[in-house]
Amino acid sequence: MRREARFVQDSRNTQKLCLEKLSSLISLTHSIKVFAVKWQLIRNKLEELNSGLVVSDQNPAVSGLIKEVMATVDESFDLGRRCVDLSYSGKLLMQSDLDIILAKFQLHVKGLNEIFSSGMLTPLQALIVSKPAPGACKDDIRFYVRDLLTRMRIADSDMKRQALVNLLEVVREDDKYVKIAVELGDLVGVLVGFLDIQEQVIQELSAKIISVIAGFDSYKGALLSSGIIAPLVRVVETGSLEAQKWASRCLMKMTQNADNAWSVSAHGGVTALLKICSGEGSTAELIGPSCKTLRNVAAVEEIKRFMVEEGAVSIFIRLVRSKDDTVQMNSMEFLQVIALGDEITRKMIVKGGGIQALLRILDPLTARSSKSREVALRATENLFFSSASCVEMLVNCGFVDLLLHYLRNGEASVREIALKVATRLCSTSDETKKLLGDAGFISEFMKLLDAKALEVREMAAEALSSMVTVPKNRKRFVQEDQNIRSLLRLLDLEEGNLGYKKFLLSTLMAITGCNTGRRKIMNSEHVKNIEKLAETEISDAKKLIRRLSANRIRSMFSGMWHP
Template sequence: MGEEEKAKQAMESSLGKVIEGISSLISLSHSIKVFNVKWQIIRKKLEELSSMFMAIETSGSSCDFSSILVTLNECYDLARRCVDLSYSGKLLMQSDLDVMVSKFDSHVKNLSGVYTAGILSHGFAIVVSRPGLGACKEDMRFYVRDLLTRMKIGDIEMKMQALGNLYQAMADGERYVKIVVEIGDILYVLVGFLDSPEMGIQEQASKIVALISGFDLYKGFLVRAGIIGPLIRVLESGSDLGKEGAAKCLQMLTVNADNAWSVSAHDGVTALLKICSNGDCGGELIRPACGVLRNLVGVEEIKRFMVEEGAISTFIELARSKDDVVQINSIEFLQNIASGDEWIRETVVTEGGIRVLVRFLDPKSGTSSKTREVSLRALESLCFSSQNSINMLMDYGFIDQLLFFLRNGEVLVQESALKVTSRLCGASEEAKKSMGDAGFMPELLKLLDAKSYEVRKMATEALSSLVSVSKNRKRFIQDDRNIGFLLQLLDQEEGISGNNKMLLLSILMSLTSCNSGRRKIASSGYLKNIEKLAEAEVHDAKRLVRKLSSNRFRSMLSGFWHY
C-alpha cells in the first residue's frame, strides 16, 4: 500500500471518529438537566459541525481533525460530569462551558474558511437524503442543519440547491416548517437572501418565506427577523417571481393589522399601488398585491394616503380584470375604502364604481358566482345610504338583475340577492314601488316556507315592507291564493311568539287596509287561529281581530271580544 493510500485511510478513520464523536455527544447532551441554555448553544454548534463534516465525507476532501477530536473529548468529559452532577461548582462549570462554546465556534469558523476557500469539491452539492415526515425529530433537524450550512457557506449553485430542497421539505409537511422556525438562524439567512443580487436566490427565499407565512403560529417569527423591509425592496426591484413570493408573504402578514404600519413605513403602499397600476404585471403578482392593500385599507391614515395616490381609480380599473381573484380583491378594496366615509363613497360612485359593479350582475356575462356575491354586498354598502345612488342603480337596470338572481341564482347568490332585496326595501320608497311592478312579491312569497330560518325571515321582512305600499298591496290581494298561503304559514309557525309570526301578522295587518283584504282574511278557514293568538295576548293578533271585527265584519266573529 502506498503512502498516499495510507494517508487517505488515516484521514477517513479520523473523520469517522469525529462524526461518531459529534453524534454521540449530541445524544448525550439531551440527557443533561443542568445549564440548559449553555448546552443548547453547544448542541447547536455540534449540529453545524456535523453538517460540515458530513459534507467533507461526501466530497472526499482532506482536513486536519486532531484539534477537533481534542475539543470533543474535553466536551464529552464536561457532559458526563453534568449528567452525573459531579462538578465541583456551578460558577466553574459555567466558565468551562463558555470556553467550550468558544472553541466550537472557532472550529465552525475555521471550517467555514475551508469551504469559502474552495477546498471542498462540488461533491458537497449532493445533499443527504431527506428523512420522511415519520422520521424522528433529530434526523429531521440534522437534515435542516445540513441545508443551513450549505446556504451559509456554499457557492451560488449550492445555495440554490439547498433552498430548493428546503422548500420541498417544508411544502411536504408542517413538521419541517416548525423545525426551521425552531432553529431560528435559517429565518435570518432567508431574510438576508431577499436582498441577494442573485435573482434565483432571491426568488427561492421569497417562495420559502411566503410558505412559512401561511402558518399563523410562525408569522411573528418572520416579523421579528426583520422581514418587512426586505420584502418591500423585493417588490421595488426584484424579479417577477420574487415579487410574487414577497406579495404573498405580505398578504399573509398584514392580516394582522399591527404589521400595516411597518409596511407603510417602508414605503410599501407606493410599491404595491405601482404594481396594481402596471398593466404589464400578471395576475399571479397582482392578486396578492391587491390583497395586501385590501388588508391595509382599514388603517385610517393609510387609507387617506391611498386615496391621495389615486387608489380608487386604480382599483376601479382593476375590477374590470378578467381574473376572478383580482376582481374580488378589487371589489372588496373599494367597499372597504369607502366604509364609514361619505366623501370617499361619493368618489367611488362618481368615478364609475357603480357601473362596473352592476356589469358583474349581467346574467349574460361569464362572471363567477363568488364575484357576483361580493358585488351585491359592495353595491349594498356603497349605494343604499343615498337616494341618488339608488336612483343611479335603478337606471342601470339593477332591479331586474336582482330579481333574476332571486329567481334563478345559485344558492349563495340567491341568498345574497335576498339580503340585498330586504335591505333595499327598507331604504327607498321608489325602489319598493319598482320592485312591486317588477314582480318581486310572488318570488318572496315562495321563500316564506324555505327550510332556512334566515331565508324565511328576510323574505318575510321584505314582503312586509313591499305591501306597505298601497299599489303593491292591491296587486298582492288580487291573487286569492296569496292571503290563504300567508294564513297557512301563520298556522304552521311554532310557538305563540317569534319574529316570523309577528312579521306575518304585520303583513296581514297591512292587507286589512283594503276592504277586499279584510273580507278575504275574515272569510278564510284560519280565522280561529288568529283568535287563539289574540286570546294568548299576542298584541298584533289582537290588533288584527279588532280591525276585522269593526263595522260589518263584527258579526263574523265570536261574541266574546270586548275591547
Template sequence: MRTTKMGEEEKGPKETEQSPDLPESSAGASSLRRAVESISSLISLSFSIKIFAAKWNTIRTKLEDLNSGLAAVQNCETDENPVLLGLVSNISGTVNECHGLARRCVDLSYSGKLLMQSDLDMLSAKLDLHARNLSEIYNAGVLTHRFAIVVSRPGNGACRDDMRFYVRDLMTRMKIGGAEMKRQALLNLYEAVVEDDRYVKVVVEQSDIVNVLISLLDSHEAEIQEWSAKVVSVISGFGSYKVVLIGAGIIAPLIRVLECGSEVGKEGAAKSLQRLTENSDNGWSISAHGGVTALLKLCSGCEGGGVRAELVGPACGALKNLVGIEEIKRFMVEEGVISTFIGLTRSKDEVLQINSIEFLQNIASGDEAVRSMVIKEGGIRALVRVLEYRSACSCKVREIALRAVENLCFCSTSCVSVLIRYGFVEQLMSFLRNGEASIQELALKVAIRMCAKSEEAKKALGGANFMTELVKFLDSRSFEVREMAAEALSNMVSIPKNRKRFVQDDRSMGLLLQRFDPKQGNSGNKKFLFSILMSLTSSNSGRRKIAHSGYLKNIEELAEAEVSDAKRLVKKLSTNRFRSMLSGIWHS
C-alpha cells in the same frame, strides 16, 4: 442521518461509504471522515451530560452545525486544499478537547464549576470561529461538488430530535453551501414545512435558522430568493409564529423582494405581507419601509395585464388589511387607489376579485367622503357588472359583491336610482329565482333595504314581478327567510300601484292568506303578514277578496284571542258595507 445523490435510491451506511462514484480516499478525505465521526460521537455523548445544561445545549447546536458543514465538504472535490486541511486539523483538536471536557462533566471529575464554565465558554467561541472559517472557505469557491446532496428527511412520526437535526443540517448547507446546495436545502425545507407543520415549530424555535432564511431573501440568485420567500410565506401563515418573523426583521427584506425580486419571489413576499398585516400593529412598519407604495405599484401594474393575478391577489389582500389605519388609508386615496381597485374588480381571477371588492367596501366603511369617491368613480357600475348573472363569477364572488352593494349603495336615493338604471332589479330577480340559498337570503336583505330607501325602488321591484317571487318565500323552512320576504312584501304593497298588482294576482293572494291557516306549518310571527293585509284593505277589491276567502275565520279567531294586529284588521274589514258580512265579534 444519511444522504443520497439527487434522484437515486437511498443506500445503507456501508453501501454509502463504498459508493463507486467516489474516488479512493485521500489523506484529506480520511481526516475529514474522522472529524465527522468524532463530532457525531461527541454529540451523542453530550446527551449524557446533566450539568451546565444550557451551555452544553449551545455547544451541541454548534457541533451539529459544524458536523453538517464538514459532511457537505465531504461531498466536494477538495483537491487537498491546504487551508481546508489545516482547518480540519484545528477542528479535530478542538473536538478532542471537547471530548475531554464532556467526559469530565459526565464523570463529575472537574476541579471547579467556575473553571469548567470558563472552559466551556472558550470552547464555544472556538466552535464559532471554526464555523466562520469553514463558511469562508466554502464561499471562496475553491470547492466543487461531486454530486448534489439530498438530505434524508426523517419519516412520519419521527422524534423531535431527529427533526431538529435534519433542519439544522439544512440550515448549515444554506449557510456555507454554494448556490445549488442552498437551493436544494431550501427546496427540502419548503417541502418539509408544507407537508408537516411540526417542522415550522422546529424552525421558529431556533432564531439562527430564521435569520438565515431572512438573509437569503436578499440573495442575488433568483431561485434561492424564491425558495426562501416560499418558506417564509408558509411560516407567516401560523399566527403564533408571526411575532418571531417580525422580531427577526422580516419586513424590510420582504419589501425589497417585492420591489426587485422575481415574479415567484414577489408572490411569496406578497403572501407573507398579507398574512403579517392581519395584525394591524405591523402596518406602520410596512409603511415605514415603503411597503404600501410597493404594494400599490403591483396592483396598478395588473390593470394593464403586466402582472400575474396570482401575485396581485395577495398584494390586494395586504392593502385591504391596512385600510383600517387612517393615515395609510388617506395616503392610498391620494395615490389613486380607488380607481385602481375598481379596475381590478373586472379580473377573471376569483381571489383578486374578492380582495378588490372587499377593499372598496372596507375603505369606504364609515367614511362618507371616500364612499362618494367610490360611487363617483364607477363603483356601483363595477359591482353590478360583477353581479351579471351570465358572467363567469363564482357564487362566492357574487355573494361578496351583493354584500358590498348592501353596504355601499344605500347611502342616498340617488345611489338607488343608479342601481336601478344599471339593471340591478333584474339581477335580484335572477338571484331569487335561481340563486343558491345564501344568495337568495342576501337578495331578500338587499330588496328590503331598497324598498326602505326609495319609492322608485318599490315601483321598480313591483314592475319586475318581484312580489310574486316574494310570496313563494313565505313558505320557506327558514324563519329568517320568511320574515325577510314578509318585510319586503309589506314595504312594497305600501304604494297603490303595487297593491293593485298584488290584489289582481289571485294565486299570490291565496298563498298569502294560507299563512293564516293554523293547519299550515311555519306559522310563527305574523306581524308583517298583518301589515300586508292592512295595506291591501285600502282597495275595495282587496277587502272583498280577504272577506270572501275561507281564511277570514282564522283571522277572526286570532282577534278573539286578543291578537292586536288581528283585531285592527277585523275592525277595518267590518266597516262600511262589509259590516254585515262579519260575525260581529268586534266590540269596542
C-alpha cells in the same frame, strides 16, 4: 498510488470516527440536567459542526480541523459524564470548563466557515444528510434543518439552492419543520438576507419559504424582529415576477395585523403595490395578493386617504372591468373598504363609473362566475344604497330588472344574495318599494316563503312586510286571493320555525287596513292559525285578533244603523 489511496482511506476513517463521536456527544448532552443553558449552547455548535463536516476527506485543511474537533470532543465527553454523575468538584470550576469548551467549538465552527468561504470545497465533495422519515423525532428534524442552514450559510450557490429546495419541501409538508426553522433563529435571518441577493432563484425560493412561515400567526413576530418588511417591499419593487408574487403574499399575511400597516407604508410598500395593480403587465396572481395587502392597510385612515390621493379609485374601477374573476372580486372588495364611512370617496367611485362597472358584471349576457356576481351584488348594496341619488342611478341603469332576474333564475347562492339585497333595497324609500311592486317582486317574495332554508324564508317575509307598507303594493297583494291564504297557512304552529312568522303577522296587520283584505282574512279556512298563535301569548297575533274583532263589531253596528 498505493500511498495516496492509503491516505484517502485513513482520512475517510478519521472523518467517520469524528462524525460518530459528534453524534454520541450530542446524544449525551440531552441527558445532562445541570448547567442546561451551557450545554444547549455547546449542543448548538456540535450540531453545526456535525452538519457542516460534509466535505471531502482529501482536503488537508479539513483533515486538520477534524483532528482538532475530535480532541475537543474527547475533552467534552469527560465533562459531560461528570455532569451526568454530578461528580464535578465545584459549580464555578465546571462553568469555567464549559465556557472553555464552548469557545473551542465556536473556533472550530468559524474555521469550517472560513474553509467554505475560501472556495476550497465543491458541491461534489459534499455528504448529503437524508431527509428524516415521516414521524421522525424532534432531534432528527432539528439536525436535518440545521444541516440545511449550514449549507445555506457557507456553501456555494448550487448547494444554497438545493438546501432551499429541500427546506421548502419539508415546511410545506409538515408544520413541525416550520416550528424548528423558526426556533433556529439564524435560519430566519438567513432567509431574510436572501431576499436582497442578486441570484433570482435563491430570492424566489426564500420568498416562498417565508410565505409559508408567515402563514402562522405565532411566527410572524420572529419575521418582524428579523426586519422582514423592508426586504419584502424591495422584492415587490424590483424582483422577478415570481419573487414579486410571493413577496406580495407575505405582505398580505403580515398586514392581517393592522399594526404592521405603518411599517409597510413607511418603506414605500403602498406605492409599490399600487404600481403593481396599475401596471399593464401585472398578472392576476400578482394583483390578487397586492390588492388584499392594500385592503388590509386601508384599515389605517391616513394610509387609506393616501391611496385615494394616489389614484386608487380609478385603478380599481379599471380592475373591476378585468376579465379575470379573482381580480374583479378583489377589486370590488377593496373599493368597499376605502369607501366605508367616506362620502367623498363613494362619490369618486360613482363619478368614475363604478355603478356601470358593477352592473356589467351582473349582466346575464356576460360570462362571469356566480361568485363574482355575488360579490358584485354585495358591493352594489354596500357602496350605493345609502344614497338616494345613487339608488335612482341604479334604477335608471336597470338594476331592478337585474335583481329580479337573479331572484328568478340565479343559482341558489346568487339568489340568496339577491334576496338579501332586495330586502335592503325595500328599506331605502317608499318610491323604491313602488318600483319593486311594479316590477313583480311581490310574487317572487311569496314563492320564497316556502323555501327550505329558514334564513331565505325570513328574508322573504321581511321584504314582503316592508313592501305592503305602501298602499299601492297592499292593493296589488290583496288582489291575488292565493297570497292571503298562503300567509295564513304558513302561520300553522306545526309548520316551521316561529322566527319569521312575526313578519307574516306584520304583513297581515298591514292589509287589515283595507276592507277587502280584512274580509279575505276572516273568510279563510286558515284564520284559526292566528287564534292558535294568540293562545300561545304571541303579542303580534293578539294585536291582529283585536284588530279583526274590532272591525267585525264596527261592521255589525254599521249593519244595524244602515239596513
